[in-house]
Amino acid sequence: MAGGVRKRTTRGDAPKKRFAWRPGNATFAIIFLLIVTLGPYIAFTKHIPFTSYGYEVKATFTNGVNISKNSPVRIAGVEVGKVIATDRDGDATEVTFTVSEAGRPIHDDAFAQIRPRIFLEGNFFIELDPGSPSADEMDSGGTIPVSHTSTAVQLDEILTALQSPVRADLARTLEGFGTALNEPPTAEEDARQLPEVQGKTGGEAINGIFKYGGDAGRYSAQVTDAFLGTSPRDLSRLIAGTGRTFGAFAQSEADLQGLIENFEIFTGALASQSANLEDTIQAFAPALSTAKTSLVNLNRTLPPLRAYALELRPAVAELPDLIAAAKPWLQQARPLLSGREGGGTARLLAEATPGLAGAAREGKANALPQLNRLSLCATRVLIPTGNQTITDRFSTGGPNYREFFYTLTNFSGQGQNFDGNGPYLRLQANGGGVLVKGENPKERGTGTPSTSAHNYAFMPEAPKGLQPELTGAAPKKLDVRCDKQPVPDLNAGNGQPAAPDLSAIGGP
Numbered sequence: 001m002a003g004g005v006r007k008r009t010t011r012g013d014a015p016k017k018r019f020a021w022r023p024g025n026a027t028f029a030i031i032f033l034l035i036v037t038l039g040p041y042i043a044f045t046k047h048i049p050f051t052s053y054g055y056e057v058k059a060t061f062t063n064g065v066n067i068s069k070n071s072p073v074r075i076a077g078v079e080v081g082k083v084i085a086t087d088r089d090g091d092a093t094e095v096t097f098t099v100s101e102a103g104r105p106i107h108d109d110a111f112a113q114i115r116p117r118i119f120l121e122g123n124f125f126i127e128l129d130p131g132s133p134s135a136d137e138m139d140s141g142g143t144i145p146v147s148h149t150s151t152a153v154q155l156d157e158i159l160t161a162l163q164s165p166v167r168a169d170l171a172r173t174l175e176g177f178g179t180a181l182n183e184p185p186t187a188e189e190d191a192r193q194l195p196e197v198q199g200k201t202g203g204e205a206i207n208g209i210f211k212y213g214g215d216a217g218r219y220s221a222q223v224t225d226a227f228l229g230t231s232p233r234d235l236s237r238l239i240a241g242t243g244r245t246f247g248a249f250a251q252s253e254a255d256l257q258g259l260i261e262n263f264e265i266f267t268g269a270l271a272s273q274s275a276n277l278e279d280t281i282q283a284f285a286p287a288l289s290t291a292k293t294s295l296v297n298l299n300r301t302l303p304p305l306r307a308y309a310l311e312l313r314p315a316v317a318e319l320p321d322l323i324a325a326a327k328p329w330l331q332q333a334r335p336l337l338s339g340r341e342g343g344g345t346a347r348l349l350a351e352a353t354p355g356l357a358g359a360a361r362e363g364k365a366n367a368l369p370q371l372n373r374l375s376l377c378a379t380r381v382l383i384p385t386g387n388q389t390i391t392d393r394f395s396t397g398g399p400n401y402r403e404f405f406y407t408l409t410n411f412s413g414q415g416q417n418f419d420g421n422g423p424y425l426r427l428q429a430n431g432g433g434v435l436v437k438g439e440n441p442k443e444r445g446t447g448t449p450s451t452s453a454h455n456y457a458f459m460p461e462a463p464k465g466l467q468p469e470l471t472g473a474a475p476k477k478l479d480v481r482c483d484k485q486p487v488p489d490l491n492a493g494n495g496q497p498a499a500p501d502l503s504a505i506g507g508p
Helices: 023-044 155-161 164-182 185-191 202-226 234-251 253-272 276-335 343-385 400-414
Strands: 005-008 016-019 054-063 072-075 078-089 092-098 111-116 124-129 142-144 150-153 434-441 454-459 502-506
Touching: 054 111, 054 150, 078 124, 164 202, 234 253, 253 276, 343 400, 454 502
Parallel strands: 054 142, 072 124, 111 150
Antiparallel strands: 005 016, 054 092, 072 078, 078 092, 111 124, 434 454, 434 502
């Protein structure tokens, strides 16, 4: 092999040429320098030069403390990125850090805080709150404003703040707090306190509060549970809204300062009336006890009220259509109720009502009792009499009231040549071989014989009998009510067949 060319001869083939590249000494030197310089850099920074870090976020802090490159970025204690740069921005510090896919998404209302990793160690990390899910996702390279960042307080800052005057004030504060807890109250102070805490020190009164701790904790848990809302993401929307509210406060510092100054004036006015306010609060205690019962009852009422409101929603939805459908009716009802129509009718009714009332009163006093007696007479006497069956040789086998109607039908048929009953029912045609005579009604009771005292006639056969027997009207009892009189027996007395009033005097 010479000059990078090697000649090879194989059996059965012609000789072939093949080129093999061999780097020179300069190339070897460049590759060695790259490995020596870039290798440790990549191993230390864990980043290839001139390439992107991926998803980046910037945060502006009022004080960057000792946060350094490669400091971890954590969400809920889980490391999701690292700091890649820190730059001064006036008196503030702008920190740039990365966030891996495990920590995304990061929203526009995210919050960042610089916290120490271990107390007195001096190393720090960024605690990142990704924000509420309802907010938009922050673009890569976006900035978290200074209003959404905070910095941990350093020990030197605490010691710097605790100078001699401050330490003296703190000592006096702690001493006064201990005196307030342990010093017995005076008689004047006791007179303005509730009976439950009279004669007790501040510490003893505070200890008495803890017997209500169970109920307070339970109610606090209920309130906390209520903060979760009734549907998903209610709490996150509340937090997002609160963040927007405080953001607006931060953007309107002058207005917020004026509000605080006015509030200071307000609290000063309350302080000037502290005695009256104390008396008011003491008098307010019974009202709070009563209000507690009212609120408990109101809390019990709200679930049925909510159910009623839910059931009422379909009816409320139909209400516009109901109103629209009622408009034509209202247009017709207005003329109907006018003086010429409904109003006139009402006026006539008003005029007639007194007379109708008098008639109703008289009817109740007079007519109704008579109608009642007539009804009793019919049900107790007349109807039972009509329902009796007369049992004799002329009987039809049915109630006698039917006989009455048969008679009316027969009378109707007498003036006709033919009907369904025949023209000669219960009548016997004149003529025959039997001579009969009967008393002339015109001469009855005169007592003087006359040639016209009897009537004569020829009949086909002699009469068999007479029913009913005509003996005069039945006796009347005018002093006895109809419904109190006995039901007459139609099968006794004059109801039975009697001898014929016509007697045969000759014939076959």
